[in-house]
Amino acid sequence: IKYGKTGLLLVNLGTPDSTSWIDIRKYLKEFLSDKRIIEVNPILWKIILNIFILNLRPSKTAKAYKEIWMKKENMSPLRYFTIMQKKKLTEKIKNRNIVIDFAMRYGNPSIKNTIVNLQKNGCEELIVLPLYPQYAAATTATVCDEVYRSLMKMRWQPAIQIVPHYESDPLYIKALVNSINKKLSSIDWKPDLIIASYHGIPKKYFEKGDPYHCYCQKTTRLISEKFNESKSNSDILDGLKNA
Numbered sequence: 001i002k003y004g005k006t007g008l009l010l011v012n013l014g015t016p017d018s019t020s021w022i023d024i025r026k027y028l029k030e031f032l033s034d035k036r037i038i039e040v041n042p043i044l045w046k047i048i049l050n051i052f053i054l055n056l057r058p059s060k061t062a063k064a065y066k067e068i069w070m071k072k073e074n075m076s077p078l079r080y081f082t083i084m085q086k087k088k089l090t091e092k093i094k095n096r097n098i099v100i101d102f103a104m105r106y107g108n109p110s111i112k113n114t115i116v117n118l119q120k121n122g123c124e125e126l127i128v129l130p131l132y133p134q135y136a137a138a139t140t141a142t143v144c145d146e147v148y149r150s151l152m153k154m155r156w157q158p159a160i161q162i163v164p165h166y167e168s169d170p171l172y173i174k175a176l177v178n179s180i181n182k183k184l185s186s187i188d189w190k191p192d193l194i195i196a197s198y199h200g201i202p203k204k205y206f207e208k209g210d211p212y213h214c215y216c217q218k219t220t221r222l223i224s225e226k227f228n229e230s231k232s233n234s235d236i237l238d239g240l241k242n243a
Contacts, residue, residue: 002122005100007126007158009114010086011143014106017077019065024058031106036137036142039205050087079104082131099123105143119158126158133172134219135165136201136212167215173222191217196220196242220227 016027032038032053038045065076073080086102093100099121103114118126128147132139144162166172180194184230198216206213220242 002120003124004099005099005122006088006127007101007115007118007121007123009118009126010082010089010100010102010131011111011128012078012082012104012131013139014104015079016065017108019062019069021058021062024062025054026067027107028057028061029054034106034138034142036138036145039081039202040067056091085131105146111143111146112153115147115150115158116154119154119156119234124158126160126226127163128160131164132207133169134167134198134212134215137205137210138201140165165215167219168222173219174220176223177226180223181243196223198242220238 014027016023032049035042068077070077070080080101086100090100099118101114101118103109103111105111115126130140130143151160201210201212232239
């Protein structure tokens with residue numbers, strides 16, 4: 001029996017296995033069936049989802065995926081870059097007692113199967129890192145939901161730690177500012193304004209207490225403060241703005 005290892009599980013949103021209609025439909029069904037994603041009457045939503053959306057939406061979504069699909073790798077960019085994150089972290093850490101893997105909240109590889117595989121490979125402790133800097137119920141919380149559901153079905157569970165939101169972590173802010181400066185150094189002009197763009201959530205979710213909007217504002221403010229510490233950036237109008 002393998003034992004004595006720590007697993008680091010990176011969790012991203014998810015992606016269909018291919019651009020085929022059936023794979024797109026399968027992915028959309030799992031994603032849109034999550035009660036944290038769609039907070040409406042579950043019976044009414046089930047009728048709308050299965051009769052209308054899952055019959056009409058997959059074709060349109062498949063067309064959009066085909067435009068960004070990485071043909072050589074035969075995968076979506078999200079899957080590709082998540083794999084690269086796992087690979088580079090493994091190379092960076094270089095510790096045989098730490099096993100790094102990734103899972104998707106929706107689609108494959110699933111959180112459940114990956115946790116089971118990590119446990120079988122001797123991981124008695126598991127650190128789960130949702131790849132969402134700003135907490136939201138529809139992202140970080142639903143990862144936690146699935147992790148706990150998976151553990152409930154395991155007889156031999158690993159000890160678990162879930163990394164919380166890190167929207168204001170100094171290293172995260174520094175990394176974003178470094179990325180901005182790297183881009184600025186590659187162009188021969190200076191922008192008047194830099195826009196920080198985030199995924200949105202329904203206003204109703206915010207009014208119910210979801211902190212995502214506030215965390216996004218905080219991240220932008222900290223990036224702007226850090227960014228404007230450099231005199232070379234001081235003439236870029238007002239630093240960053242939210243979108």
